[in-house]
Structure formats: C-alpha cells, structure tokens
Amino acid sequence: MNPVTSPAAAFAAHLDRLVSHDMLALAARFSMAAIFLQSGRTKVEGLLAVTPGAIELFRTEYRLPLLPPEWGAHLAAYAEHLFPLLLVLGLGTRLSAAALLGMTLVIQLFVYPDAWPTHLSWAGLLLYLVGRGGGRLSLDRLLRIP
Numbered sequence: 253m254n255p256v257t258s259p260a261a262a263f264a265a266h267l268d269r270l271v272s273h274d275m276l277a278l279a280a281r282f283s284m285a286a287i288f289l290q291s292g293r294t295k296v297e298g299l300l301a302v303t304p305g306a307i308e309l310f311r312t313e314y315r316l317p318l319l320p321p322e323w324g325a326h327l328a329a330y331a332e333h334l335f336p337l338l339l340v341l342g343l344g345t346r347l348s349a350a351a352l353l354g355m356t357l358v359i360q361l362f363v364y365p366d367a368w369p370t371h372l373s374w375a376g377l378l379l380y381l382v383g384r385g386g387g388r389l390s391l392d393r394l395l396r397i398p
Contacts, residue, residue: 274388274389275387276380276387277342277345277380277381277384277385277386277387277389278390280380281339281340281342281345281381281386281390282339283377284339284349284352284374284377284378285336285337285339285340286336287374288335288336288355289332289333289337291332292328292329292331292332292333292336294306295309295325296329296333300329300330300333302325302326302329306325306329307322307325308321310322310324310325313363314363316358316363317362328355331351332355335351336348339352339381341390341391342386342387342389342390342392342393343386343390343391343392343395343397344392344397345385345386345390346381346385346386349378349381349382350378352378353378353379353382356371
C-alpha cells in the first residue's frame with residue numbers, strides 16, 4: 253500500500269458509504285419537488301384553480317411560443333403539482349425528473365435566459381434522477397420500476 257494514498261482511499265471509501273446514491277437521490281427528489289411545488293402554488297388558489305394573475309403572467313412575461321397563455325398557465329400549474337408529488341413519493345422518478353428537466357429547459361430558453369446558473373443546478377439534480385432513479389427509499393424500488 254502506498255502510505256500517501258491509503259488514508260485518502262480509506263476516507264473516500266468511508267464517504268462513499270456515508271453519502272450513498274439513496275441519500276443523494278432522496279435529497280435531489282425533495283429539493284426539486286420543493287422548488288417546483290412552490291412555483292406551482294403561486295399559480296393557483298385553493299387546490300388547483302389557476303388564477304387570472306397566472307394567466308396574465310403567461311401572457312406578458314413568460315410568452316411561450318406556439319402555446320396560448322391560458323394553456324401554458326394551466327399546464328405549468330398542473331405539472332408543478334403532479335411531478336413534485338411523484339418525486340416525493342419516488343414514483344415514476346425518472347419520468348417525473350425528465351418532465352421537470354423539460355420545463356427547466358423551456359424556462360431557460362424562452363423565459364429567463366439570464367438565470368442559467370440556477371437552471372444549471374436544477375438540471376444537474378434532475379439529470380442525476382433521470383440517470384440513476386429514485387433509489388431504495390422510493391416507491392419505484394418497492395414496485396420494481398426501473
């Protein structure tokens with residue numbers, strides 16, 4: 253054993269056990285769920301009634317190409333509730349993360365192009381979930397969903 257790398261290798265192995273994929277996936281799932289659910293809650297009143305203010309936001313500030321503001325507001329509000337819920341449960345984790353990654357790309361390209369540092373951090377967490385799944389602490393694992 254190389255005396256210089258042996259302690260470093262032992263420390264790295266300890267960190268691998270301590271910070272497992274399951275822990276990283278759980279943290280990524282809950283982090284991304286919180287971000288998108290908070291955004292979704294700003295677009296609705298009550299359970300899921302999309303507000304006129306949300307529609308106006310899609311008409312003036314968000315202005316997505318090829319999508320009427322009414323549709324955009326409703327689709328975003330529903331997606332920002334459904335996919336975070338699925339992430340928290342770890343159900344359809346890869347699909348939910350991919351959907352939120354798609355939303356992130358739309359936001360980056362068409363709405364807030366200068367917010368790339370934030371969107372890049374979201375994309376990193378979402379790509380991790382798309383690539384590795386929800387981990388052992390998920391319904392995906394219980395239901396044997398890859």
